[in-house]
Amino acid sequence: xxxxxxxxxLTLPTEPKAxxxxxxxxxxxxxGHGFLALDAxxxxxxxxxxxxxxxxxxxxxxxxxxxxxGGEPRLKMNLNLKGQMHLICxxxxxxxxxEVEESPQFVFLANEALADAFPMEDDALEPLVMDxxxxxxxxxxxxxxxxxPLIPKHPEGACEPAALRSGADDSMxxxxxxxxxxxxxxxxxxxxxKE
Ligand SMILES: [Zn+2]
Numbered sequence: 001x002x003x004x005x006x007x008x009x010l011t012l013p014t015e016p017k018a019x020x021x022x023x024x025x026x027x028x029x030x031x032g033h034g035f036l037a038l039d040a041x042x043x044x045x046x047x048x049x050x051x052x053x054x055x056x057x058x059x060x061x062x063x064x065x066x067x068x069x070g071g072e073p074r075l076k077m078n079l080n081l082k083g084q085m086h087l088i089c090x091x092x093x094x095x096x097x098x099e100v101e102e103s104p105q106f107v108f109l110a111n112e113a114l115a116d117a118f119p120m121e122d123d124a125l126e127p128l129v130m131d132x133x134x135x136x137x138x139x140x141x142x143x144x145x146x147x148x149p150l151i152p153k154h155p156e157g158a159c160e161p162a163a164l165r166s167g168a169d170d171s172m173x174x175x176x177x178x179x180x181x182x183x184x185x186x187x188x189x190x191x192x193x194k195e
Pocket of ligand 1: 089090091092093094096153154158159160
């Protein structure tokens with residue numbers, strides 16, 4: 001969907017470092033997409049319990065100007081994030097897979113004061129500050145960190161067996177001791193073993 005047939009649209013770089021400085025103070029819009037491994041997301045990587053080759057995040061961005069009645073068109077940005085990483089499960093203390101899928105929309109405002117005063121109604125539109133060196137990578141990191149669960153856990157019943165093994169052994173021992181002692185066949189077997 002092209003909302004801005006008049007304005008040129010530039011393709012964003014995919015190289016992570018280049019995403020640290022995007023010039024928004026120009027009459028053009030951006031589109032782009034790519035994949036960010038945890039190595040490219042230092043603040044997110046700090047949260048990782050372990051790293052699997054599939055961990056990381058696909059991102060897609062489009063910016064567009066949105067007209068408002070009686071005012072200047074505002075620059076907005078759609079971000080799509082989809083990916084996964086591993087956090088520590090707070091039940092079994094083993095790594096658990098956490099999947100992220102977010103589609104936040106942002107509006108760029110002229111300065112920090114306007115952004116701070118922007119009404120945050122049902123999180124529909126998140127305010128950012130216009131910048132000739134906009135840190136898109138940092139914004140992606142913020143969104144991932146915000147979407148991570150505060151208390152990560154495996155799904156119910158899916159915790160790592162290693163951490164639960166002692167409990168499983170206990171229940172097996174209980175089964176042994178609760179066997180009927182007067183079963184004649186068991187007694188016979190035990191007698192045979194002893195001989
Ligand atoms: Zn667990």
